[in-house]
Structures are given as structure tokens and as C-alpha cells.
Amino acid sequence: MSGEQQTSESAGRKTRLRVAVALSAFVCFGGLLYWIGPDQAYLWVKALHIIAVISWMAGLLYMPRLFIYHTDAPVGSVQSETFKVMERRLLKLIMNPAMMISWVLGLYLAWSVYGFSGGWLHAKILAVVFLTGAHVYFSRAVRVFARDENKHSARHWRLLNEVPTVLMIIIVILVVVKPF
Template sequence: MSRTNANSTGPGRRAGIALAIFLALTAAALFLFPAEAYLWAKAIHVIAVVSWMAGMLYLPRLFVYHAEIGPGTPQSETFKVMEQRLLRAIINPAMTVAWVMGLWLAWQGFGFSGGWLHLKIVLVVAMSGLHGYFSKAVRLFAEDRNQKSARHWRLMNEGPTLLMIVIVILVVVKPF
């Protein structure tokens, strides 16, 4: 295996190991402290959401810079690596943990009831759709097939922010 191939798979493997350790520690906390399981799950959910959002806010900013320089440059190759690692090592695992813990919290804490919760879930589905759109963009940039302008990616950078604002308001205020 060449050095380039070893480096490109290394971060993904390390992210998988880190995720497995995180999940094992989570299971241990839930098992060792069953009375506080809901609070532990909530803490893990918040950590995952913060990580997911950090990636969702940074990735389209990378797309802006990447679109400005165009394909075939050394900088373009660097952006490809950064985008793929951010998606695979942070954004994808964080989204998965956020969904798993969030659904458990919705079931355990609220029995999936409450208008605010239903709207929150719809908005999280929208955030997940945006995540999918960004994932496709990572693939297209990697193949030098991005057709979107830097302006498009600047506008897309606002999507996660707006969704996050409404979701946080729903969770904290619970207006209905």
C-alpha cells in the first residue's frame, strides 16, 4: 500500500475506532448509572449535535474556497482531502450519534408527543437532507465535477445556521 493510500484510509479507521470507544463508554455510563441514563443520553446527544453542526457549518465554507480556485491545482487536492476527512471522520459519525440519542430521548422523555417535537424532527430530517446534499458535493468536488459557484456555496452555508436556530428555539422554548 502506498503512503498516499495509507494516509487516506488512516483517518477513517481512527474515526471508526474513536466512535467505537465513544459508544462503548456511552453504553458503560448508561449501564453503570441507569438512574441518570436520560441525562447521560442528553449530554451525549448535545455533544453529537455540536460536532455535527460544527462540520455542517465548516464544510460549505470549504466548498466556497474550493469553488473559487477551480480543479487541478494543488490547493484543490488539499481541499478534497479536508472535505472528505471532515465528512467521514466528524460529520457522518456525529449525525449518526445525534439521531440515535435524539430518537431515544424523544421516545423516553416525551413518548414522541408534542407539536414542538414533531416540528423539530421534521427540521432535523431537513438538516439530514442538507447533509446528504453536502455529501454529494464532496463526491463531486473529489471527481472535479462541481458545477456550483462560490456564491451558491455561500448561500448554502446559511441553511444549517437557519435550521439550527429554529431547532434550538423549539427545544428550549417548546412553543406548542
């Protein structure tokens, strides 16, 4: 596919339709899980939570890489315009839905399984709040790049690329080891 085909409105509409279908299927599946009962649904909810977290993390790790390459692209170039489309779609079609699903299912699991108790759980939720802060920062950066107003260097984005990685390591250790 050529660059024009990748960035056309038609391609964007098709992508939005696919996401709408996927989200509708997810909602229907969630309704089915609710209908069969919490005991049987626990493992399904946990699996969907993990899938959503992986999708969210993939976006959080990839977005700063796009910013690094976008920083080096001349303003107004085909390359720059392509990065704008890639960043917007990654944010709107993958990262935002995955973050929302991660939060909803994660809070459900924290409530239904742990009753929101445990120091490790509180620390994990705090780390997820910081991860959400990184998401919000990247979301704002997408808008800044869309307006061709980025003032940060590629080095800045390389350093910020490490933030989600460090938070992910902390979260995984808290969930698996439950140190306190």
C-alpha cells in the same frame, strides 16, 4: 506539516484508526449507560447528544466554506486536491458519525422522555429531517467536487451556508422554548 503529509494515505489510515477507536469507545460507553439504567443514564445520553449535535453542526457550517474556497481553486492544482481530502475527511470522519449519533440519541430521548408527543417535538424532528437533507446535499457535493464536476458558483455555496444556521436557530428555539 507539508501538503503532501496532510494528504498521504498513511495520514488517512491514522485518522481512520483514531475515529474507529473513538467510535468503539462511544459504543462501549453507550453499553455502560444501558447497563446502569435509564434513570441514571439520562443526563449522560443528553450530554452525548448535545456533543454529537455540536460536532455535526460544526461540519455542516464548515463544509460549505470549503466548497467556496474549492470553487476558486484551479482544477488539478495542489490546492484543489487538498480541498478534496479535507472535504472527504470532514464528511466521513466527523459529519457522518456525528449525524448518526445525533439521530440515535435524539430519537432515544424523544421516545424515553417525551413519548414522541408534543407539537414542538414534531416540528423539531421535521427541522432535523431538513438538516439531514442539507447533509445529504453536501455529501453529494463532496463526490461532485472529487470528480472535478462542480457547476455551482461560490455565491451558491455562500447561500447554502445559511441553511444549517437557520435550521439550527429553529431547532434551538423549539427545544428551549417549546412554543407548542
